[in-house]
Amino acid sequence: MIIYLVRHGLSVANISQLVTGLPDDVLSDKGCIQAMNLRQWLMESEVDPDAFWVSHWGRARQTAELLYPEASWITDERIGETNAGEVANWSTESFITSWPDFYHSPQNRYPGGESHQMLNERVHEFWNEISKSNVKSALVVTHSGPISCILQNILNINMDRFPAFLPANASISVLESDRSPLSDNMNFRLKGFSLGPVSNISEAIIGK
Numbered sequence: 001m002i003i004y005l006v007r008h009g010l011s012v013a014n015i016s017q018l019v020t021g022l023p024d025d026v027l028s029d030k031g032c033i034q035a036m037n038l039r040q041w042l043m044e045s046e047v048d049p050d051a052f053w054v055s056h057w058g059r060a061r062q063t064a065e066l067l068y069p070e071a072s073w074i075t076d077e078r079i080g081e082t083n084a085g086e087v088a089n090w091s092t093e094s095f096i097t098s099w100p101d102f103y104h105s106p107q108n109r110y111p112g113g114e115s116h117q118m119l120n121e122r123v124h125e126f127w128n129e130i131s132k133s134n135v136k137s138a139l140v141v142t143h144s145g146p147i148s149c150i151l152q153n154i155l156n157i158n159m160d161r162f163p164a165f166l167p168a169n170a171s172i173s174v175l176e177s178d179r180s181p182l183s184d185n186m187n188f189r190l191k192g193f194s195l196g197p198v199s200n201i202s203e204a205i206i207g208k
Contacts, residue, residue: 005150005172007142019089025059035170038200052074055079060141078126106159117159123149171201173190177189
């Protein structure tokens with residue numbers, strides 16, 4: 001079984017460096033180009049999943065529709081980005097200034113929103129279902145937070161280190177298991193992280 005985890009393209013909230021933005025956040029022009037570049041890269045790599053899941057957030061849905069416009073996408077709110085409540089549209093800099101210790105613990109909860117531990121719990125519930133589903137391959141378009149939760153779970157990295165993984169926009173990470181989809185113990189391994197066309201991941205490579 002192979003599961004492809006795709007982070008959405010660069011969004012308006014990403015450009016503005018907001019805490020998370022809101023579910024109606026959309027792709028920037030650059031983000032749309034990134035998604036199309038990734039689509040071409042996936043076609044050339046002959047990635048042809050059996051099933052497709054997507055976050056309900058606008059930036060994820062746009063990315064999904066650009067990647068596989070003919071696919072039957074299953075929308076699942078459990079793989080949406082962290083609900084940052086009242087501070088979702090704050091700049092990250094302003095938020096850290098007001099709550100300097102917030103990211104020190106995954107138990108800390110955004111005012112009017114959820115904690116990263118709460119994010120992890122709903123993502124873990126989704127992961128348990130999809131990893132035991134009767135499909136050979138699945139593609140999931142989601143966000144950096146849920147992707148880090150999944151990878152930290154697979155690699156036994158404590159949530160105190162969240163986010164241990166920060167995939168590039170419009171990149172793909174690959175998980176594979178040799179076990180049957182009906183097995184209770186899938187034993188996934190990470191085959192690739194933040195992969196994609198150089199045009200999408202070059203900024204991450206040079207540290208921008």
